[in-house]
Amino acid sequence: MSSTSGSVRSELPPVQARPFSLRQKILLWLITRAAYLAISFIGPTLRYSISWEEEPSDLGALYEKSVIYSFWHRAVFAAAYMWRHSGIAVMVSRSFDGEYIARTIEMLGFSAVRGSSSRGGAVALLGLRKFLDAGFPAAFTIDGPRGPKYVAKPGPVLLARETGLPMAAFYVALSHAWVLTTWDQMMIPKPFAKVLVRASVNMFVPKEASDAEMADHQAKLQKALERVTRFAEENVGQVGSAEFPIVKR
Numbered sequence: 001m002s003s004t005s006g007s008v009r010s011e012l013p014p015v016q017a018r019p020f021s022l023r024q025k026i027l028l029w030l031i032t033r034a035a036y037l038a039i040s041f042i043g044p045t046l047r048y049s050i051s052w053e054e055e056p057s058d059l060g061a062l063y064e065k066s067v068i069y070s071f072w073h074r075a076v077f078a079a080a081y082m083w084r085h086s087g088i089a090v091m092v093s094r095s096f097d098g099e100y101i102a103r104t105i106e107m108l109g110f111s112a113v114r115g116s117s118s119r120g121g122a123v124a125l126l127g128l129r130k131f132l133d134a135g136f137p138a139a140f141t142i143d144g145p146r147g148p149k150y151v152a153k154p155g156p157v158l159l160a161r162e163t164g165l166p167m168a169a170f171y172v173a174l175s176h177a178w179v180l181t182t183w184d185q186m187m188i189p190k191p192f193a194k195v196l197v198r199a200s201v202n203m204f205v206p207k208e209a210s211d212a213e214m215a216d217h218q219a220k221l222q223k224a225l226e227r228v229t230r231f232a233e234e235n236v237g238q239v240g241s242a243e244f245p246i247v248k249r
């Protein structure tokens with residue numbers, strides 16, 4: 001994590017730690033380190049390409065700064081390796097599952113901001129705003145922490161209205177993966193898999209947006225997520241072609 005993102009973290013309001021049982025603490029330690037090792041070993045073998053609905057001004061960019069990103073919970077593994085050590089702030093739930101994800105991504109250089117739509121959401125949105133104001137992107141695992149799968153929650157739309165910054169969606173498709181029998185069908189990429197990231201156009205939410213207009217923007221975000229998911233799944237097999245060149249990560 002960069003010193004700049006560390007200074008932002010020091011300015012955040014304290015979040016009361018959730019108590020975990022001894023068994024949960026042991027499991028958190030084991031799962032976190034197993035997940036970190038898996039990402040560290042499998043990640044370097046993956047072949048990544050990134051595709052934009054609207055290309056950024058920097059064609060070599062892996063992400064745009066001060067953008068509020070949303071992606072499905074199941075894509076955490078491959079996304080975590082691609083954007084490791086980027087200083088991206090990620091909203092992670094205060095559930096048990098969220099805690100091991102938070103600890104793992106912090107080991108990979110992300111800033112985990114704990115909170116969700118059901119617990120600590122206002123404090124988490126404030127934390128994400130501080131990172132955005134400092135020039136870092138923010139990201140939501142948008143259907144977490146417990147689903148339903150592929151249904152976007154309102155956090156990014158609220159944050160986009162409050163900050164005036166754009167929101168965007170992306171999806172990470174894998175050519176070969178182990179799919180877990182969890183609520184989100186978490187994807188663990190198989191070694192040497194092809195990976196296609198598809199990012200949507202930026203979407204803005206007016207500061208004066210009414211409740212009805214907020215619902216419209218929520219629907220637009222949902223459609224963008226569905227659109228990039230469909231595109232990435234349909235084209236991941238072409239990674240390495242002239243249209244989808246491999247980027248080094």
